Amino acid sequence: MTPVLLLEGIHQTAYDLLNQAGLDVERQPSALEGDALAEAIARTQLLGIRSATHVDAEAFSHQKSLLALGCFCIGTSQVDLDAGARAGIPVFNAPFSNTRSVAELVIAEAVLLLRRIPEKTALAHAGVWAKGAAGAYEARGKTIAVIGYGNIGSQVGVLAEALGMRVVYYDVQPKLPLGVARGATSLRDAVGEADVITLHVPATPATTGMITAEVLAYCKRGAMLINASRGKVVDIDALKAALDAGQIGGAAIDVFPVEPGSNSQPFESPLRGAKNVILTPHIGGSTQEAQQNIGIEVAAKLLNFLKTGATTGAVNFPEISPGAITGAARLLNVHGNAPGALARLNTALAEDGANICAQHLQTRGELGYVVTDLDRRPSEALLARLTGESGFIRSRVILPETV
Ligand SMILES: NC(=O)C1=CN([C@@H]2O[C@H](COP(=O)(O)OP(=O)(O)OC[C@H]3O[C@@H](n4cnc5c(N)ncnc54)[C@H](O)[C@@H]3O)[C@@H](O)[C@H]2O)C=CC1
Numbered sequence: 001m002t003p004v005l006l007l008e009g010i011h012q013t014a015y016d017l018l019n020q021a022g023l024d025v026e027r028q029p030s031a032l033e034g035d036a037l038a039e040a041i042a043r044t045q046l047l048g049i050r051s052a053t054h055v056d057a058e059a060f061s062h063q064k065s066l067l068a069l070g071c072f073c074i075g076t077s078q079v080d081l082d083a084g085a086r087a088g089i090p091v092f093n094a095p096f097s098n099t100r101s102v103a104e105l106v107i108a109e110a111v112l113l114l115r116r117i118p119e120k121t122a123l124a125h126a127g128v129w130a131k132g133a134a135g136a137y138e139a140r141g142k143t144i145a146v147i148g149y150g151n152i153g154s155q156v157g158v159l160a161e162a163l164g165m166r167v168v169y170y171d172v173q174p175k176l177p178l179g180v181a182r183g184a185t186s187l188r189d190a191v192g193e194a195d196v197i198t199l200h201v202p203a204t205p206a207t208t209g210m211i212t213a214e215v216l217a218y219c220k221r222g223a224m225l226i227n228a229s230r231g232k233v234v235d236i237d238a239l240k241a242a243l244d245a246g247q248i249g250g251a252a253i254d255v256f257p258v259e260p261g262s263n264s265q266p267f268e269s270p271l272r273g274a275k276n277v278i279l280t281p282h283i284g285g286s287t288q289e290a291q292q293n294i295g296i297e298v299a300a301k302l303l304n305f306l307k308t309g310a311t312t313g314a315v316n317f318p319e320i321s322p323g324a325i326t327g328a329a330r331l332l333n334v335h336g337n338a339p340g341a342l343a344r345l346n347t348a349l350a351e352d353g354a355n356i357c358a359q360h361l362q363t364r365g366e367l368g369y370v371v372t373d374l375d376r377r378p379s380e381a382l383l384a385r386l387t388g389e390s391g392f393i394r395s396r397v398i399l400p401e402t403v
């Protein structure tokens with residue numbers, strides 16, 4: 001039975017789908033790192049993670065028969081995607097399943113910050129009655145700057161407009177503005193006119209440390225900052241200083257430069273105890289709806305890859321959707337994308353006596369992926385050749401009777 005390991009409390013829906021497909025599924029509530037991750041990678045064929053398990057090149061180097069990696073979330077910056085591809089391992093995610101959950105949380109936080117609710121609720125819990133309108137504003141008529149106008153950012157824009165907010169966005173790609181949202185030409189212009197700034201960029205070298213002391217200084221005095229993207233996008237010490245100085249009026253932070261790998265580990269942040277600051281434990285996408293859907297979506301992608309070799313939706317791999325097997329066996333082959341690779345594969349197949357019923361090739365960067373349906377099962381010698389010979393990375397056979 002194919003061994004599957006699901007980490008970080010991946011939803012029951014994923015377990016059910018994989019288990020019903022006859023796979024041997026093990027679950028763990030927390031993230032793994034170091035030796036524990038290396039050992040897990042060495043013994044599984046399908047690995048499921050969320051945002052807290054960092055699968056870098058070193059972690060991939062321990063794999064022995066890992067077929068695919070499922071990120072049961074949107075972001076994939078916790079995985080060295082190139083290292084995965086070099087090892088012939090496709091990585092899948094769920095690009096829209098928790099979009100709405102993040103957008104709703106952000107809108108709620110914008111309203112709470114503008115009304116200074118984090119501060120008021122802390123005082124009320126401490127027995128202090130702080131009734132008053134000082135520093136409390138409606139969202140209607142205020143400007144929200146959306147930094148990163150992708151799936152989440154544009155949803156936030158739509159919801160913000162429904163509240164009567166003005167939406168300005170900044171993105172490095174040209175984007176279709178929804179409603180009456182306006183594109184800004186620079187980060188500085190976007191944040192400079194906003195009452196609320198919300199970050200929805202991926203973790204990349206360009207977004208690491210994007211919100212510096214200098215950027216915070218451009219903001220309107222008293223603006224609110226929301227970060228539900230990735231922790232390293234904001235210089236957290238600079239944010240603390242800007243909050244202390246009143247330059248930033250409040251913040252809602254869901255993601256942190258260093259996050260605990262499980263609920264049993266302590267949480268440290270310079271922002272703990274800061275006034276008018278909402279701190280949440282990376283729960284932007286943590287709703288029942290999102291987690292159920294993510295469980296189904298990513299598990300289905302893993303199963304489809306296992307049973308047919310389909311790499312549809314893979315984030316690091318050539319995409320092929322080959323459909324049902326048409327011959328006696330399907331051969332999946334991953335190779336270095338170089339002239340003559342397909343010819344060498346087909347020569348090896350012919351020398352093995354196999355006739356090709358159907359063949360699909362796709363390349364992406366340095367990687368080539370070929371799915372070939374054959375009129376006979378390839379020999380062990382052929383498989384050894386297609387794995388060991390220079391230029392070939394890995395091969396796998398799927399038989400129709402095992403699907
Ligand atoms: N807090 C949470 O639980 C969650 C956090 N996330 C984070 O949110 C991020 C965004 O998610 P989506 O909207 O689905 O991604 P997306 O890929 O649809 O949108 C990201 C946008 O950022 C833009 N962008 C990239 N680099 C930029 C830069 N340097 N400056 C300005 N714009 C830039 C892209 O062009 C794109 O339009 C994810 O990468 C993930 O890190 C996602 C889901 C849940």
Ligand SMILES: O=C(O)C(=O)COP(=O)(O)O
Pocket residue numbers: 050051052072073074075076098282283284285286
């Ligand atoms: O989907 C994402 O990118 C997230 O950040 C959510 O991560 P999580 O699944 O809650 O660890």
